[in-house]
Amino acid sequence: MKNKILTVLCILFGLMMINSGLNKFLNYMPMPEMSEEMMKIMGGFMTIKWIFPLVAIVEIIGGALIAIPKTRALGALVILPVMVGIFIHHFVHDLSSIGIAVVLFAINIWAIIANWNKYEPIIKGE
Template sequence: MKKKILTVLCILFGLMMVNSGLNKFFNYMPMPEMSEEMTQIMGGFMTIKWILPLVAIVEIIGGILIAIPKTRALGAIVILPVMIGIFIHHLVLDMSTIGIVLVMLAINIWAIVDNWNKYKPMIEN
């Protein structure tokens, strides 16, 4: 039963990541109201032209990989740095939406813990 729950959660997680990545390319979701500080941060991201496309590609690839049970271990590791960045961003700048970020980070960590035996050969001598 735990495997089925994790599979459903990882599919939803993956779809959210793919959606977020595609939105960075096609801008089909409206932007929420941003504070002046957030506007400056987004301006910085726009100045460094390669950052958002790179994050978008990682979100799309990681989202697809984590949604597929056979590639979930790889997807969970690929998407982890992005999730940590999202978590820190919300922790520092936007605490009002930290709840969903914590849920998504928990799903990501659960997928990593569930696949720990696949990572062990990489860290053992």
């Protein structure tokens, strides 16, 4: 039963990441209202022209990988740095909306723990 729940959550998680990545390229979702501080942060990201396309590509690839059970272990690792960034950003700059970041981060960690046996050869150096 746990495995089925994790599969459903990972599919939803993956679809959210794919959607977020595609939105960075296609801009089909409206931007929420932002504080002046958030506007400065976004402006800083915009000056680094390669950061959004890189994050978008990682979100799309990682989202697709984590949604497929056979590649979930790899997808969970690929998307982890993005999730850490999302969590830290909300924790530091937008604490009122940290709820979804916590839920997504927890799903990512659960996927890693559930696939821990696949990482053991890497960790042990086999």
